[in-house]
Amino acid sequence: MMRLPSYRYRAPKTVQDAAAWLAESPGDTMLLAGGTDLIPNMKRRQQAPSTLVGLRGVTELAQVDDRDGLEIGAGVTLSALVHHDRVHARYPGLWQAVGQIATPLLRNMGTIGGNICLDTRCTYYDQSFEWRQAINFCMKKDGDTCWVATSSDKCLAVSSTDAAPALIALGATVRLVSATGTRDVALTDLYANDGMHYLTRRADEILTAVTLPRAEGWRSTYWKLRRRGSFDFPVAAVAAAARFDGDRIVEARIVLGAVASRPLEVLAAAARLAGQTLTDDLMASVADDAYTLAKPMDNTDFELVWRKKTVRSLVTSALRELRGDDMRAARTKLARHPLLVIS
Amino acid sequence: MKLRLNFSVNGESAEALVDPDKTLLEVLREDLQLTGTKHGCELGECGACAVLLDDQPVLSCLVVSHECEGRSVVTVEGLTVDGRLHPLQECFADLGASQCGYCTPGILIAAKALLDREPNPSRDLIREALSGNLCRCTGYQQILDAVEASIVRLGEGGDQK
Amino acid sequence: MTRPRNVIGKPRRRVDGRAKVTGQTKFADDIMLPRMLHCKLLRSTVPHAKIVRINTSKAAAVDGVALVLTGESFPIPYGILPVSHDEHALCPDVVRFVGDPVAAVVARDEATADRAVRLIDVEYETLRTFASPADSLAYPEPRIHDYGDFGNVHKAVALQFGDVDAAIAGADHVFDDTFFFEGNTHLPIEQHATVATKDPDGKLVVYSSTQTPHYLHRALSKALAIPAAHIRVVATPNGGGFGGKSDPFNHEVVVAHAAMRLDRPVKIALTREEVFYCHRGRHPVLMRFRAGVTNDGRVTGLDLQTLLDGGAYGSYGVASTFYTGALQTVTYDIPTYRFRGCRVFTNKPPCGPKRGHGTPQSRFGQEVQLDKIAEKLVIDPADLRLNIVQPPDSLTANFLRVGTIGLADCIKKVVERSGWREKYRKLPLGRGVGLACSSYLSGAGLPINWNDLPHSGVQLKLDRSGGVTVFCGATEIGQGSDDVLVGIVAEVLGIEPFDVRAVTGDTDLTPVDLGSYSSRVTLMMGNAAIQAAERARELIADGVSAKLDIPKSRLVFADRRVFDSEDPDKGTSFREAVCMAEAKFGTIGTTGSYTPPKSPAKFKGGGVGPSPTYSYTACVVEVDVDPETGWVTVPRVWIAHDIGCSLNPVLVRGQVEGGVYMGLGEALMEEQVFRRLPAKLSHALVHKFPSILEYKSPTFLDMPEVFTDLIEHPDPVGPFGAKEVGQGPLLPIMPAVANAVYDAVGVRIDSIPVTPEKILRALEAKAAGKAPRSGPGAFPEIPWPETLHVTPPWAGGDGRADNDPKRPTHRKVDAGIEAKAAGMTKEARS
Structure with a gap:
């Protein structure tokens, strides 16, 4: 049986305490929320913090405030979000993204904060210590070389969060709290395109909440590509959101997932959509932009060339859905099931 | 130093003195001898170790023992009430939903959680709810049939009480 | 038999169904014995290398470590086929893939063994890496094994039945296609596990998630140099097998050795990664x-x-x-x-x-x-x-x-x-x-080991309780072999499956069955079970016939009764019937066995x-x-x-x-x-x-x-x-x-x-x-061995190769066939 290395466990009741304990030795203290990312990583010795600060007991992190927009505590489970009526009704892109994360059992454990901070993934890295020893380790942990591209001077591990592209498309900001203060940043600014240093969060900061603006006038969607209908991380994904005035787009955001070390915004193409109606030609030109931007590497399931090609099709599907086309059959085939929610 | 754990297991209070690095899965199997809960990866990738934790189906291989204090755990051993099998268990046994039986405890747990929340799910919804559990023997069809049959049995008042 | 069947053909809950849905089926890793130690293997992190030295001193010094083992303790090779006994429980000199076991630690708990095994230091001298058949065909040296047909070719075979070249040349169309099938693996949800212990008499007992307890029994006997009669192998119900648990495995031999040496139970439970290294799956x-x-x-x-x-x-x-x-x-x-x-x-x-x-x-x-x-x-x-x-x-x-x-x-x-x-x-x-x-x-x-012995044996024990116990070496891997066994016995004896207890997959208690592979169990065990049950029915019928004065030929076994087909009220309960037989013959036990027919090939x-x-x-x-x-x-x-x-x-x-x-x-x-x-x-x-x-x-x-x-x-x-x-x-x-x-x-x-x-x-x-x-391109040139020419039956062949050097000169075959075969042989060679 895979077993955890030794660690010290501390259970704060407040964010303040958690931040203070984290500040004591931020280098080898890690936050434990749902555990669905960290615990496997610890068992594989990818991470070996000497102290875990368990956030389960911090009740303020588990709140959802939907009075104005949506403020989601970082400790809210993915299942709770999937079953939250307003998420389904107002932020369908987020609902589709979260509803396709991992499996129902893992969504009962995993939190929104955890998915936002999900460690970047790589088939050279998400391996046991002994396996990594067999390749003399890699740049991300204990080694020097990025085996994905041996000439690369930075780690190319892939951003695999489903929630973040959807949240960025919806204009999310996140709150970061440390012992020394609090700051709010646009979610897109939380990320850097570097597989090792993929978060701009400081080691002493706790991500406590993610906030979405009001959704009036917005439509949103999320298309995820993965091998199976369950379990798998995305190998390519697109989140799109647009505010409409009639059938004309006022503003739009398009974010690609799993084709870089961060969620990748398709900025220029999204800007071109402003003031336009979604014609097939326009959608094709946006899809071209996305295709060019996407840089999948050979470190996930599927071949990278094919993954890159599918970006076009995913973007087109997403935009068609925003336009109002009936995409249910295509989605069911791709997702391998009609996305469902228990009422 | 050992960790003293007080929690509820299958409706009974349990006290255990455990290695603090252990997960709930290890505590259940090794310290409480509840070996009905299985494991196929210990990394959250197969669903075999599912248990109900405060009524939610979760993967016991990913729950650190510290976080079980004061909580309620139900394992496959807890599905049987007063010596009578849960209708899900009856139907799984009757209809071939269990071949080697190794994934069965985890699937029963996930199915029970579904039926507790949604007494009349569609076949698609059952599929979705069980999609975090891998089975390598059945091809899933007889499991779906068994869950559907148990819905009928539960609807007829055929529960264990 | 005209009587309708009561059990066979009816959809039924399998006999072990209740155990499985209540989590009570005891898989190997569910076995917890007093004083049990735990084992972890150190596996090679290089694909192909000579082992220069292994330093185990740090691991041995860890508190709680009972034993550290290396290849020195396992000098005798073993393997599933007699022609390829090429495995050692721990590699003595060469490692051949990432995952090949090199050393083992036995400690008071798995976490301690895990910590200690990481402290073992192995120095390797790397050899060429053979990553594909192309590599292996291109480079005969260094050889991965010092046996095999040539270079790194393990086996090359060539057989021909009739003049295929002429037949293809004479056809209206010739289709020439290449295909590739990638390798894949079994992925049973249960990871392999084994518990070994020395029983109080000093004999070895091994509980293992194996599909083939008989072959494991043989391999343990050879690798550990212990007479098979002093080893008991119990196949625990497998949490899925699909062929992946059909070889004797390193970890089984290691814990068996450790248990005998330490006189304590030793368990090993593999991780998922290790299961991928055990493999034995689909060949590419x-x-x-x-x-x-x-x-x-x-x-x-x-x-x-x-x-x-x-x-x-x-x-x-x-x-x-x-x-x-x-x-x-x-x-x-x-x-x-x-x-x-x-x-x-x-x-x-x-x-x-x-x-x-x-x-x-x-x-x-x-x-x-x-x-x-x-x-x-x-x-x-x-x-x-x-x-x-x-x-x-x-x-x-x-x-x-x-x-x-x-x-x-x-x-x-x-x-x-x-x-x-x-x-x-x-x-x-x-x-x-x-x-x-x-x-x-x-x-x-x-059989894998060629001999004239039965492939499956079944014993039946009946006594005055009316209960029937059936013993067979067959192994339950989820496919339902226990259910087939019990169902057949119940059908033949006219009782319910619940009246029959199955004892299976235990080399001490059950007659040999070769194992759960090649889809053999239902047919072979089933036929042996029918024979054993029919023999028991005979004895019971004799007893009842004598006691109740009913002609044997009129006796019917059904509904837990034995009765007169012409007067169904005249008869007795199955339990009483067994007593009548026991009174007449003494203790009732029967056997059945099955040996497949000889092949004409x-x-x-x-x-x-x-x-x-x-x-x-x-x-x-x-x-x-x-x-x-x-x-x-x-x-x-x-x-x-x-x-x-x-x-x-x-x-x-x-x-x-x-x-x-x-x-x-x-x-x-x-x-x-x-x-x-x-x-x-x-x-x-x-x-x-x-x-x-x-x-x-x-x-x-x-x-x-x-x-x-x-x-x-x-x-x-x-x-x-x-x-x-x-x-x-x-x-x-x-x-x-x-x-x-x-x-x-x-x-x-x-x-x-x-x-x-x-x-x-x-x-x-x-x-x-x-x-x-x-799809793939061209099929490579392979230096095939001389083709064995076998004349097909329709051309009068006798099942032997025409150019077999061991071909007997005087064959006892029908003269006409002889003549035809000779003609065909000449044709094939011309």
């Missing part, structure tokens, strides 16, 4: 099929070559090699046939038997080639196959005896149920249907393929392909299986659907593949993703609807007419998927798995005016 196989075909679609001759990537050890590999060429002839009439197969060693986990053992790969090639033939000749693929189905009660060109054959019925059934005639080549672009067939053994006709290599009878399957798969991305979904599968007689339809359906499921996994996503780091920078060759997350197996959401039909024409050699069902239904799925993709979008995917990448590549090739295909 490159194939070339050359077929001569007449205008009306009859095959005149088939020339098959296969190249198997065997991995680092022999395992079942010699048998696997022959199996890639064994069963082509049992489905369709192929009058002349040549088969050449080659297995090479590489520095990867060893391949071996997975569900279908060696046959799915070439079944895929054959069935896709038939689809191409049908296309070219403009014949419906169903009709093409119906026209060439091998006749019943016949001998194939390679001397396999076909008895009953329900293949035509299977084809007709799936054609009707799927609406094939309305769909094939008629669905809109992107949707398609594909048809394929297959056959599988109902048990291997020859007498040539070298003829031991692989014979079976008492063959099952047959046909299926139609429907696919939906997105022509833009190649994304493929399978909405429906129709399958019909020639089962002979369905002993418990619940279990049979489960085996069919489980086979379809596993076939779809292989067809669409499952791959055991490896990373070779750039050779300039590294020797590394690692399993690409030894995890259950990245090794993709279908989930609840990936399974289509499956429509199952059973064709039931009782087979005279099967128990109550039953044939196998555990493996056959997997086999036609992969080619049917590939054929359906062609129907949907007009491209040939000649390599398994059929992935969206391959489909899109083929679609792009098609759009560019190139061959609309994704």
Whole structure:
């Protein structure tokens, strides 16, 4: 049986305490929320913090405030979000993204904060210590070389969060709290395109909440590509959101997932959509932009060339859905099931 | 130093003195001898170790023992009430939903959680709810049939009480 | 027997069903013994190297460590086949793949063993990395093993039945196709586990998740130099096997040694990654099929070559090699046939038997080639196959005896149920249907260790309680062998399954059964069980007849009673009946055994393929392909299986659907593949993703609807007419998927798995005016050994090779056949 290395466990009741304990030795203290990312990583010795600060007991992190927009505590489970009526009704892109994360059992454990901070993934890295020893380790942990591209001077591990592209498309900001203060940043600014240093969060900061603006006038969607209908991380994904005035787009955001070390915004193409109606030609030109931007590497399931090609099709599907086309059959085939929610 | 754990297991209070690095899965199997809960990866990738934790189906291989204090755990051993099998268990046994039986405890747990929340799910919804559990023997069809049959049995008042 | 059956054929809860749904089935890792220690193995982190030195001192010094072992403690090699005893429990001098066990730590708990094993320091001197068959064929040195046919070729075989070259040359059409089938693995959800202990008398006891306790028994006896009579192997119920638990494994030998040495129970439970290293799964196989075909679609001759990537050890590999060429002839009439197969060693986990053992790969090639033939000749693929189905009660060109054959019925059934005639080549672009067939053994006709002993033995114990206990070495791996055993005994004795207790898979308590492999258990154990139960019935009937004065011939066993068929009220309870027999004869115990009939194949290599009878399957798969991305979904599968007689339809359906499921996994996503780091920078060759997350197996959401039909024409050699069902239904799925993709979008995917990448590549090739295909290129030149020429039966052959140096000069055969054989031999040699 895979077993955890030794660690010290501390259970704060407040964010303040958690931040203070984290500040004591931020280098080898890690936050434990749902555990669905960290615990496997610890068992594989990818991470070996000497102290875990368990956030389960911090009740303020588990709140959802939907009075104005949506403020989601970082400790809210993915299942709770999937079953939250307003998420389904107002932020369908987020609902589709979260509803396709991992499996129902893992969504009962995993939190929104955890998915936002999900460690970047790589088939050279998400391996046991002994396996990594067999390749003399890699740049991300204990080694020097990025085996994905041996000439690369930075780690190319892939951003695999489903929630973040959807949240960025919806204009999310996140709150970061440390012992020394609090700051709010646009979610897109939380990320850097570097597989090792993929978060701009400081080691002493706790991500406590993610906030979405009001959704009036917005439509949103999320298309995820993965091998199976369950379990798998995305190998390519697109989140799109647009505010409409009639059938004309006022503003739009398009974010690609799993084709870089961060969620990748398709900025220029999204800007071109402003003031336009979604014609097939326009959608094709946006899809071209996305295709060019996407840089999948050979470190996930599927071949990278094919993954890159599918970006076009995913973007087109997403935009068609925003336009109002009936995409249910295509989605069911791709997702391998009609996305469902228990009422 | 050992960790003293007080929690509820299958409706009974349990006290255990455990290695603090252990997960709930290890505590259940090794310290409480509840070996009905299985494991196929210990990394959250197969669903075999599912248990109900405060009524939610979760993967016991990913729950650190510290976080079980004061909580309620139900394992496959807890599905049987007063010596009578849960209708899900009856139907799984009757209809071939269990071949080697190794994934069965985890699937029963996930199915029970579904039926507790949604007494009349569609076949698609059952599929979705069980999609975090891998089975390598059945091809899933007889499991779906068994869950559907148990819905009928539960609807007829055929529960264990 | 005219009496209706009470148990056989009725859908029933399996006898071990309750244990499984309550979590009470005791798998190996569920065994907890007092004073038990725990073992972890240190596995090689280099693919191919000499071990220079091992320093275990730091590990041995860890508090709680009881024993540290290295290869020195295991000088005796073992292996599953007598011809390839090439494994040591811990590598003594050379490691051959990343994952090869090098050392072991036994400690008070697993966490301590885990900590300590990481402190063992091994110094390696690296050797060339052999990552592919191309490497192994190109470089004979250094040899991965110092045995084998030559260089790094483990085994190369060449067999010919009739003048295949002339038959192909004389055909109207010649089809020449290459195919590739990627390796994949069993992925049982239960990870292998073993507990060994020294019993109070000082003898070794081993509980293990093994499909083959008998072979483990033999291997332990050899490797540890302990008489088999002093070893007890108990096969715990397997949490899935599929062939992956059929070899004796390193960890089993290590904990057995440790338990004897320490006089304490020792457990080992492998991690998922280690299960991938145990492997013994599907060989990657490159194939070339050359077929001569007449205008009306009859095959005149088939020339098959296969190249198997065997991995680092022999395992079942010699048998696997022959199996890639064994069963082509049992489905369709192929009058002349040549088969050449080659297995090479590489520095990867060893391949071996997975569900279908060696046959799915070439079944895929054959069935896709038939689809191409049908296309070219403009014949419906169903009709093409119906026209060439091998006749019943016949001998194939390679001397396999076909008895009953329900293949035509299977084809007709799936054609009707799927609406094939309305769909094939008629669905809109992107949707398609594909048809394929297959056959599988109902048990291997020859044992692994050649001898004249029964393949399965059953003992029955009855006493005055009225209870019946049945003992058999067969192993419950989820397929329901305990249920088959109990069901048969209950049926014969007219009692309920609940009245029968099964004791199975225990070498101390049960007579030998060779194990749960080759789909042999239902037929062989079943026949032995019938014999034992009928003998018991005889004794009871004698007792009752004498006591109640009823003629024996009129006695009926049913409803837990023994009674007079002419006066059903006259009789007694089963319990009383047993007492009458016990009073008359003393203690009641009977035995039954089963030995398969001798095969007419007498040539070298003829031991692989014979079976008492063959099952047959046909299926139609429907696919939906997105022509833009190649994304493929399978909405429906129709399958019909020639089962002979369905002993418990619940279990049979489960085996069919489980086979379809596993076939779809292989067809669409499952791959055991490896990373070779750039050779300039590294020797590394690692399993690409030894995890259950990245090794993709279908989930609840990936399974289509499956429509199952059973064709039931009782087979005279099967128990109550039953044939196998555990493996056959997997086999036609992969080619049917590939054929359906062609129907949907007009491209040939000649390599398994059929992935969206391959489909899109083929679609792009098609759009560019190139061959609309994704698949391997040329089959390499292989230095084949001298071909063994065997005259086919239809030409009067006697089953021996004409150029066999051991061929007896005076044969006792019919003079006419002799003459014909001589003529054919001359022809073949000219």
